[in-house]
Amino acid sequence: MALKNQYLIDLLETVKKRNAGEPEFIQAVTEVFMCLEPVVEKRPDLVEAGVFERIVEPERQIIFRVPWVDDNGKVQVNRGFRIQFNSAIGPYKGGLRLHPSVYSGIIKFLGFEQIFKNSLTTLPMGGGKGGSDFDPKGKSDGEVMRFCQSFMTELCKHIGPDCDVPAGDIGTGAREIGYMFGQYKRIRNEWSGVLTGKGLTYGGSLARTEATGFGLCYFTEEMLKANGKSFKDQTVVISGSGNVAIYATKKATEFGAKVVALSDSNGYIYDPDGIDLPVVQQIKEVERGRIKEYVDRTSHKNATYTEGCSGIWSIKCDIALPCATQNEIDADSAKKLAANGCYAVSEGANMPSTPEAIDVYFENKMLYGPAKAANAGGVATSGLEMSQNSERLSWTFEEVDAKLHGIMKEIFKSCDEAAKEFGMEGNYMAGANIAGFLKVAEAMKAQGCV
Numbered sequence: 001m002a003l004k005n006q007y008l009i010d011l012l013e014t015v016k017k018r019n020a021g022e023p024e025f026i027q028a029v030t031e032v033f034m035c036l037e038p039v040v041e042k043r044p045d046l047v048e049a050g051v052f053e054r055i056v057e058p059e060r061q062i063i064f065r066v067p068w069v070d071d072n073g074k075v076q077v078n079r080g081f082r083i084q085f086n087s088a089i090g091p092y093k094g095g096l097r098l099h100p101s102v103y104s105g106i107i108k109f110l111g112f113e114q115i116f117k118n119s120l121t122t123l124p125m126g127g128g129k130g131g132s133d134f135d136p137k138g139k140s141d142g143e144v145m146r147f148c149q150s151f152m153t154e155l156c157k158h159i160g161p162d163c164d165v166p167a168g169d170i171g172t173g174a175r176e177i178g179y180m181f182g183q184y185k186r187i188r189n190e191w192s193g194v195l196t197g198k199g200l201t202y203g204g205s206l207a208r209t210e211a212t213g214f215g216l217c218y219f220t221e222e223m224l225k226a227n228g229k230s231f232k233d234q235t236v237v238i239s240g241s242g243n244v245a246i247y248a249t250k251k252a253t254e255f256g257a258k259v260v261a262l263s264d265s266n267g268y269i270y271d272p273d274g275i276d277l278p279v280v281q282q283i284k285e286v287e288r289g290r291i292k293e294y295v296d297r298t299s300h301k302n303a304t305y306t307e308g309c310s311g312i313w314s315i316k317c318d319i320a321l322p323c324a325t326q327n328e329i330d331a332d333s334a335k336k337l338a339a340n341g342c343y344a345v346s347e348g349a350n351m352p353s354t355p356e357a358i359d360v361y362f363e364n365k366m367l368y369g370p371a372k373a374a375n376a377g378g379v380a381t382s383g384l385e386m387s388q389n390s391e392r393l394s395w396t397f398e399e400v401d402a403k404l405h406g407i408m409k410e411i412f413k414s415c416d417e418a419a420k421e422f423g424m425e426g427n428y429m430a431g432a433n434i435a436g437f438l439k440v441a442e443a444m445k446a447q448g449c450v
């Protein structure tokens, strides 16, 4: 697919020049622009208000030094990032990624996607994202703590419960959030809901741990239902074996599907008898081990491990849920999925499909649940954590889960309706981008040229 609208073509050229060397961000903007072409035609008032030019430029970007001392007494230096992309509809909100691949282009694409995702949740949250090229893998708890304290010593100057509320993402789980929260509280001498994904003993919300994976399945079930299908008795392949993948496996299994594969950045497991989730949880959540250990630890005799990640998409399945990282499904992998009869791809990870892979989904009439809608359950539940912190109350697991389920149903409905309204029925990617954009755009127009 290529852009046809000259105004958007020219604007994309400007974005490319201004953000040279950041291909992930250009990829994210290109996708959004392709979906917004009919909006440009229908809403000249938004063009007049400069909304398109303003929405692709972050309100603020912070880059900082993160020095810390390792277990050998050696000084290490990482780079920290926080991008405060858009605050039109609420305080900046989005996770912190700790992974060696992190640089400004990754944080910028994630922050940009977050604007539309957060808008789709219906909650008042703007878009932001952050992180560092620090790799928590293989580090001791002491090293992770010293890094997190140093990171927060700078970050705390720029965030706050009514300004910017970070959370977890790849490499940032409950341990890291705990260390960062402790440091924020110590420096600012205040207890506030400045981070979400907190532990349950200090203001965290029940069901936040499960929320992204559960939400992905709630959204996917709605998409399947609208097309006369369901998870029941379907074979599912899920990539990754982190927070999102684990709870997507749990909910898909509860919905009656059989999940047969999971992966990490070294390789993938295939278990034709269905993934033995408690074993995966022990290895990944408790021991921080590698997925290949599964084969020796499960009683399922037919389980196998294969080195390398992309082979996971050659496994025959009905539904694929990529839950690891960006651009993990390319055109070749998408073609293998289609050739093996996979009819639905729904994204737990952020931007896991390349543009060429998305073309393959549409050419093969596969159902496609785009990340900014399908994985919005995590941030939605973070929004619910913020509400509980403000109220000084804690809701039960069932209450939070029911609200999450309701939000995911509404997100599917908005995507479906926007796609229909703008003449692209069944294209939930277009629907998600249009519905997410319109709310933010109206707010930006109403607030004047800021």
Ligand SMILES: NC(=O)C1=CN([C@@H]2O[C@H](COP(=O)(O)OP(=O)(O)OC[C@H]3O[C@@H](n4cnc5c(N)ncnc54)[C@H](OP(=O)(O)O)[C@@H]3O)[C@@H](O)[C@H]2O)C=CC1
Binding pocket: 168, 169, 170, 171, 172, 212, 240, 241, 242, 243, 244, 245, 263, 264, 265, 266, 309, 323, 324, 325, 326, 348, 349, 350, 375, 376, 378, 379
């Ligand atoms: N956590 C949340 O609430 C939300 C997360 N997301 C997105 O979901 C995805 C997964 O996040 P989450 O589960 O939280 O992260 P985790 O750190 O818990 O798990 C990440 C998983 O993905 C694998 N992975 C990471 N990088 C790569 C890579 N380059 N190639 C192959 N596999 C890789 C990891 O393997 P290994 O252990 O080997 O690194 C691990 O299995 C990300 O795209 C994130 O942005 C989206 C919405 C909310």
Ligand SMILES: O=C(O)CCC(=O)C(=O)O
Binding pocket: 093, 094, 095, 096, 117, 165, 166, 167, 168, 169, 196, 350, 375, 376, 378, 379, 380, 382
């Ligand atoms: O819960 C949050 O605030 C962050 C979630 C997130 O980073 C994401 O949706 O990608």
